Amino acid sequence: MDEADAALVARAREGDSEAFGALVRRYLRSAYAVALARVGDPADAEDVCQDAFLTALERLESCRRPEGFGGWLLAIVRNRAVDLHRRRSVREAQPLERADAVPAADDPEREAQRSERRSELLEALRHLTELQREVLLLFDFEGLSHREIAERLGISEGSARVHLHNGRRALRERLGDRPTEA
Amino acid sequence: MKANDPHPLQALDPGRDPERFERLVDGILAAAGPELARRAEVQAAPASLLLGLSDWLRPALAAAALLAFLALVGGGARADVEPPPGLTEALGYPAPVATWVETERTPSVEEVLISLEGGRGHAN
Numbered sequence: 001m002d003e004a005d006a007a008l009v010a011r012a013r014e015g016d017s018e019a020f021g022a023l024v025r026r027y028l029r030s031a032y033a034v035a036l037a038r039v040g041d042p043a044d045a046e047d048v049c050q051d052a053f054l055t056a057l058e059r060l061e062s063c064r065r066p067e068g069f070g071g072w073l074l075a076i077v078r079n080r081a082v083d084l085h086r087r088r089s090v091r092e093a094q095p096l097e098r099a100d101a102v103p104a105a106d107d108p109e110r111e112a113q114r115s116e117r118r119s120e121l122l123e124a125l126r127h128l129t130e131l132q133r134e135v136l137l138l139f140d141f142e143g144l145s146h147r148e149i150a151e152r153l154g155i156s157e158g159s160a161r162v163h164l165h166n167g168r169r170a171l172r173e174r175l176g177d178r179p180t181e182a
Numbered sequence: 183m184k185a186n187d188p189h190p191l192q193a194l195d196p197g198r199d200p201e202r203f204e205r206l207v208d209g210i211l212a213a214a215g216p217e218l219a220r221r222a223e224v225q226a227a228p229a230s231l232l233l234g235l236s237d238w239l240r241p242a243l244a245a246a247a248l249l250a251f252l253a254l255v256g257g258g259a260r261a262d263v264e265p266p267p268g269l270t271e272a273l274g275y276p277a278p279v280a281t282w283v284e285t286e287r288t289p290s291v292e293e294v295l296i297s298l299e300g301g302r303g304h305a306n
Binding site for chain 1: 189190191192193194195196197203206207209210211213214215217218219220221222223224225
């Protein structure tokens, strides 16, 4: 059975790298989903995730509800994404071409198709609201329920349901009948 | 799969590529190393402080025991010593006079005469 968040947080506070690693593995996909929803670029989303986990580690004592570590972490992810966006806005915004942060696969042609597909998805996501993107990515990445998504994002379950429905519809309109997976 | 795929965004999920996922995790853990080490050090600090105190505890207890022993021995020795003489005895008055002064008792005439004679005798 997986160790509870509160126990892992308690151990991580004492500098237990194994416990912190377990928290990272447990919440990295959610963190990445929220980060990607905010910054729109996979490489930037990775940077935001790393920054957010480090910030969380440094501020673990301020996590008043260790059992709700996931929601607390995602709030940090959002803040770090906003910070990154501010820094980016000073310079020129990075285009979505950086979506190919993933190492090349053995089959270049297949990888090229996947890369193109990821770019299309990211482009379609840009036309959704931030909250719709967050809800959709959490739903698709981790298969979370409406209630779980609501808890992690600090919104009501009904709101999560509405944003998922509207976001899904908008995404389908954007993607049309094209294949969604290479 | 078509656009009605219930989870089209899975293509963006870093968890679908285990190698990439582990690379992300390793990157985060590597960056977190110094902070984790600092926390582990802080956690270990109170224990080492107690160990340091325990090093001093035995000598301190031994010294305290020695002082207590010396105090007891010294106190016992002083208990055997005669109390210091009173003021009247120190001035050379006869013992009865000193007793009257100390007890604040008024002597009779006979006692005074006897004392005076004794005092002369004592003085001579």
